[in-house]
Amino acid sequence: MTKSAKAENALELRDLSVAYRVAGRNRAVLRNLSLNIGQGEAYGLVGESGCGKSTVALTVVRYLPRNGSITGGAISLDGQDVMKLDAEALRRARAESVSMVYQDPGKALNPSIRVGRQLTEIFELGGITGKAVEDRAVAMLNRVRISDPTSVMQRYPHQLSGGMQQRVAIAMALANDPSMLILDEPTTGLDATVEAEVLDLIAQLRQELSASILFISHNLAVVSNMCDRVGVLYAGMLVEEGPTEVVFNDPRHPYTVALLRCLPRGGQRKDQGRLDTIPGFLPGIGVDIKGCAFADRCALADDRCRSELPPLYDLGGRLSRCFYHEKAQALPRATPSDVAPAPKAAAVPVLRVAGLNKTYSSHGHALRAVKDVSLDLRPGETLGLVGESGSGKTTFARLLLGLVPPDDGGTIVLEGKALAPRLENRSDDQIKAMQIVFQNPDSALNRSHSIRHLIGRALKRLAGLSGKALEARLNDLVRSVRLTDRHLAVKPRQLSGGLKQRVAIARAFAGDPRIVVCDEPTSALDVSVQAAILNLLADLQSKEDVSYIFISHDLAVVRYLSDKIAVLYLGRIMELGPSEDVFSGPHHPYTEALLSAVPKLDQTETARIRLDGEIPSATNPPSGCVFHTRCPRKIGAICEQQEPPLSEAQPGHSIRCHIPYEELARLQKEVVTEPA
Amino acid sequence: MTLFLLSIMVFLGGQVLPGNVGRAILGPFADQRAVDALNHTLGVDRPLLAQYWGWISNFVQGDMGTSYIFRSPVAPFVIDALGNSMKLAAVAFVLVVPIGILGGVVAALNLNRPLDRIISLGGLSVTVLPEFVTGIILILIFGVWLRWLPISAAWPRNAGFFTQLYYLILPSLPLFLVLFGYIARMARSGMIEALDSDYTRTAVLKGLPWRTVIWRHVLRNALLPTITVIATQTGYLIGGLVVIETLFRYQGIGSLIFTAARGKDFPMLESGILTIGIVYAVATLVADFLYSVLNPRIRLGSDQ
Numbered sequence: 020m021t022k023s024a025k026a027e028n029a030l031e032l033r034d035l036s037v038a039y040r041v042a043g044r045n046r047a048v049l050r051n052l053s054l055n056i057g058q059g060e061a062y063g064l065v066g067e068s069g070c071g072k073s074t075v076a077l078t079v080v081r082y083l084p085r086n087g088s089i090t091g092g093a094i095s096l097d098g099q100d101v102m103k104l105d106a107e108a109l110r111r112a113r114a115e116s117v118s119m120v121y122q123d124p125g126k127a128l129n130p131s132i133r134v135g136r137q138l139t140e141i142f143e144l145g146g147i148t149g150k151a152v153e154d155r156a157v158a159m160l161n162r163v164r165i166s167d168p169t170s171v172m173q174r175y176p177h178q179l180s181g182g183m184q185q186r187v188a189i190a191m192a193l194a195n196d197p198s199m200l201i202l203d204e205p206t207t208g209l210d211a212t213v214e215a216e217v218l219d220l221i222a223q224l225r226q227e228l229s230a231s232i233l234f235i236s237h238n239l240a241v242v243s244n245m246c247d248r249v250g251v252l253y254a255g256m257l258v259e260e261g262p263t264e265v266v267f268n269d270p271r272h273p274y275t276v277a278l279l280r281c282l283p284r285g286g287q288r289k290d291q292g293r294l295d296t297i298p299g300f301l302p303g304i305g306v307d308i309k310g311c312a313f314a315d316r317c318a319l320a321d322d323r324c325r326s327e328l329p330p331l332y333d334l335g336g337r338l339s340r341c342f343y344h345e346k347a348q349a350l351p352r353a354t355p356s357d358v359a360p361a362p363k364a365a366a367v368p369v370l371r372v373a374g375l376n377k378t379y380s381s382h383g384h385a386l387r388a389v390k391d392v393s394l395d396l397r398p399g400e401t402l403g404l405v406g407e408s409g410s411g412k413t414t415f416a417r418l419l420l421g422l423v424p425p426d427d428g429g430t431i432v433l434e435g436k437a438l439a440p441r442l443e444n445r446s447d448d449q450i451k452a453m454q455i456v457f458q459n460p461d462s463a464l465n466r467s468h469s470i471r472h473l474i475g476r477a478l479k480r481l482a483g484l485s486g487k488a489l490e491a492r493l494n495d496l497v498r499s500v501r502l503t504d505r506h507l508a509v510k511p512r513q514l515s516g517g518l519k520q521r522v523a524i525a526r527a528f529a530g531d532p533r534i535v536v537c538d539e540p541t542s543a544l545d546v547s548v549q550a551a552i553l554n555l556l557a558d559l560q561s562k563e564d565v566s567y568i569f570i571s572h573d574l575a576v577v578r579y580l581s582d583k584i585a586v587l588y589l590g591r592i593m594e595l596g597p598s599e600d601v602f603s604g605p606h607h608p609y610t611e612a613l614l615s616a617v618p619k620l621d622q623t624e625t626a627r628i629r630l631d632g633e634i635p636s637a638t639n640p641p642s643g644c645v646f647h648t649r650c651p652r653k654i655g656a657i658c659e660q661q662e663p664p665l666s667e668a669q670p671g672h673s674i675r676c677h678i679p680y681e682e683l684a685r686l687q688k689e690v691v692t693e694p695a
Numbered sequence: 696m697t698l699f700l701l702s703i704m705v706f707l708g709g710q711v712l713p714g715n716v717g718r719a720i721l722g723p724f725a726d727q728r729a730v731d732a733l734n735h736t737l738g739v740d741r742p743l744l745a746q747y748w749g750w751i752s753n754f755v756q757g758d759m760g761t762s763y764i765f766r767s768p769v770a771p772f773v774i775d776a777l778g779n780s781m782k783l784a785a786v787a788f789v790l791v792v793p794i795g796i797l798g799g800v801v802a803a804l805n806l807n808r809p810l811d812r813i814i815s816l817g818g819l820s821v822t823v824l825p826e827f828v829t830g831i832i833l834i835l836i837f838g839v840w841l842r843w844l845p846i847s848a849a850w851p852r853n854a855g856f857f858t859q860l861y862y863l864i865l866p867s868l869p870l871f872l873v874l875f876g877y878i879a880r881m882a883r884s885g886m887i888e889a890l891d892s893d894y895t896r897t898a899v900l901k902g903l904p905w906r907t908v909i910w911r912h913v914l915r916n917a918l919l920p921t922i923t924v925i926a927t928q929t930g931y932l933i934g935g936l937v938v939i940e941t942l943f944r945y946q947g948i949g950s951l952i953f954t955a956a957r958g959k960d961f962p963m964l965e966s967g968i969l970t971i972g973i974v975y976a977v978a979t980l981v982a983d984f985l986y987s988v989l990n991p992r993i994r995l996g997s998d999q
Contacts, residue, residue, distance in 0.1 A: 080900055085806075106905075114902020126893040131915050131991055140911070141901050175991040191901065 026098030029199050029231035030056040035092035046305020048074050049255040061232040063246030067545040071255040072235045076203045118192035122204040124184035128176035135172025141194040163190045182213035200230040210407045212630050215616035240618040243267050251275050254302050254312040261337025271339040273317045273350045281550035283579035289557040292356035297547035318351045368395040375429035384638040388414040390590040401567040403581030409634050411590035412570045416536045451481040451530030458539035460519035464511040471507040481530025500525040517548030536568045586610045589645045596672030605684040607674045608652040701972045705965050706747050760962030769962045780947035784932035787867035791874045799882025822876030826869040827938045848945035866943040881921040889917035926982030930975035
């Protein structure tokens with residue numbers, strides 16, 4: 020292949036159509052998709068899951084699943100027609116000009132081959148031999164900011180953290196200096212701080228390397244920070260395209276408008292209005308679409324939209340596939356924004372936790388998963404738990420629920436009565452007063468029962484109902500989570516992720532709980548579904564006066580729902596206070612770093628605070644302040660020697676830091692961190 | 696621990712079998728007093744616990760006791776039979792493992808094509824046929840009609856290695872047929888999983904030649920589960936061949952146990968079974984060891 024004469028575009032898709040063969044029929048996944056990515060350009064592709072984003076990526080590298088086939092159109096990679104390549108030429112194209120990084124780096128690396136070997140084989144393929152191979156591999160790992168490349172090369176993938184694994188995967192992708200780099204959800208599933216690091220790395224590498232980038236993500240904020248241009252994909256069609264800022268600030272397709280409205284933005288809170296949602300569902304793959312694919316879910320749609328496919332209107336440097344692109348932003352809300360009045364916060368806490376500790380012993384070492392946690396929760400209040408993986412959020416939730424017993428000494432008091440440490444010693448009333456909603460409803464719902472059976476059983480067990488009363492309450496409950504009767508007869512697998520999560524929520528509410536622990540309840544859902552679930556949780560709260568303990572890595576979501584925030588690091592509360600105070604600051608340096616790691620849609624390139632390295636092991640926490648090893652605001656020896664107390668900086672707002680509150684306020688004013 | 700439980704079960708099992716040792720040896724017309732005297736000499740009239748203890752404590756010291764029937768130490772019988780069984784197992788093993796794995800791999804690489812259908816369906820059909828059926832059919836074909844192979848596995852005295860091998864081919868064929876399906880199926884499903892994995896996609900998209908992808912990236916991960924299956928089948932190959940050994944009149948440990956059970960020859964029976972138990976345990980141990988060598992996740996644990 021000649022690289023000398025560079026084509027004008029690194030990648031060109033012309034009327035690309037792809038179908039999957041399901042049950043003997045070809046079902047269209049991509050429909051006449053055309054797009055260009057210029058040399059050195061970063062192009063973002065966004066859309067809900069199932070709209071064909073990953074299929075685009077797999078088609079470009081010709082790695083469709085066995086049942087997938089290209090039914091029309093052309094792909095040109097650096098001027099070369101990918102579809103005309105024979106096996107050997109295709110292999111060479113993959114080796115030399117296109118690379119791909121995808122989600123879940125733990126699976127993308129071969130588990131039984133050392134990292135070094137997986138990297139060196141790429142250089143050997145390029146004809147390099149002997150010592151030079153090793154040197155190139157070390158250089159490449161250095162390039163992705165791995166500080167100790169020789170030792171990393173000796174390791175197996177499972178011995179590296181998720182962030183390191185993804186760095187290695189990026190190093191492998193860039194090893195042969197490809198002209199086209201495809202990133203398919205490269206940071207999904209990583210911690211916010213790790214995500215920020217990986218995104219920084221990609222941004223820096225863009226400056227050093229010449230590769231054009233196709234960046235696929237469901238996270239609009241990530242795309243807005245990384246890409247020059249963005250394309251919005253819906254049902255396998257491009258519905259809008261243009262420069263990133265323009266599209267996100269001035270969207271011209273109702274779908275883009277609706278997607279953006281689903282996100283809690285600019286510090287929006289539950290009492291300020293509900294999130295907008297997108298009614299209905301993405302059309303199933305392969306259905307015949309006559310007019311506009313989005314018409315069924317669009318409040319602006321009229322007869323013309325339903326019968327005639329809108330063309331891609333060229334609006335001067337940007338495209339929109341909508342007849343009414345001019346008034347797209349006038350799209351009426353699908354969900355009224357008015358909120359139910361907030362419940363009056365009673366003075367008596369429903370839950371009091373004091374001096375809670377949990378120590379696991381692992382291989383003779385004590386692992387302090389939760390250390391000295393004390394807090395109160397009032398009825399109708401939401402406590403947001405924030406922190407990286409391994410900070411003790413989930414352990415804390417498990418302690419409350421009695422799934423693991425805490426160390427001796429700590430107390431959990433529910434409605435004035437001390438709770439037994441173990442679930443089996445708690446009374447039925449206490450058990451049903453505290454329920455949980457998990458991240459993954461699939462594994463939480465028994466797949467062999469109908470929805471009616473699942474909710475009915477919960478009502479029987481938790482509320483002690485039967486017969487007519489059960490039936491009545493069941494209907495009530497189903498309506499309050501906005502499911503309909505036709506959902507009752509089906510099994511979980513026949514429902515979408517969002518509907519399944521509603522079932523899980525209905526189950527948790529069956530026994531009139533006082534507290535519901537929500538452990539990343541929306542992390543596996545699309546933004547439009549997430550918005551609906553968040554609205555539902557807020558509505559249920561104001562109706563039932565229930566309290567939430569809300570765990571999420573998405574700070575905007577936590578902020579939307581929470582009245583109170585606890586920031587955890589290595590099992591300790593670093594900061595505790597009313598949501599607004601914690602988010603607007605002054606805050607603990609760790610909170611500050613967490614907040615600045617979040618990619619924001621309306622980012623005005625603020626200086627980002629980077630946390631170096633990974634969260635230390637809880638078996639061997641750093642001396643003094645546990646955060647001092649990564650703290651950008653460390654003031655000196657005192658941080659290494661003495662653990663600061665969690666002291667009340669302002670009424671109700673406590674911070675565990677040696678830096679006085681006023682000083683934090685002064686320091687943090689210099690860097691204006693736009694809150695999530 | 697497992698072996699200890701096994702020894703107790705074997706011992707108790709032997710006790711509940713109907714029949715009297717002395718009577719079985721001396722025949723139905725012997726005088727009752729002679730039977731009693733014999734029973735006393737053999738020690739079978741002692742309390743159960745004492746009998747068990749006497750036997751097991753000797754066994755762990757390497758003394759397997761004295762056969763009731765042959766009136767001579769058990770050990771040489773068991774060792775001889777075990778040797779014979781291992782020879783047969785080895786031949787079957789050498790045949791079935793490479794061919795089974797190859798079959799599975801080839802099937803997976805030609806997924807849903809005719810070759811895959813032939814291997815999968817063929818393997819399954821021969822697996823469900825019991826070995827005495829295939830054994831008899833094979834004897835008929837190769838031994839009686841074609842006369843290529845001897846129908847008995849008992850080779851002449853002082854036969855050399857190749858002669859023994861020649862005699863062992865026919866008896867090992869039914870074993871091959873039984874195991875081929877298992878091994879090929881495991882290898883096939885392991886391959887399919889590995890071929891569909893993200894790391895295989897990574898390897899392909901690196902632009903590695905297909906051959907390298909398969910050899911370096913796919914096979915090793917794909918065949919891990921197969922190793923466990925092979926190990927458990929090794930135990931069966933050595934100890935579970937009563938039918939085949941009887942059919943081919945082969946002096947293996949299976950037929951030894953069978954004979955001992957019929958004659959209520961407890962020392963022989965128990966030693967034989969315990970020996971097979973040990974073989975099983977060793978095979979499993981070897982498999983676990985191999986598995987951990989090939990799988991760094993087990994070998995090295997996690998640093999995180």
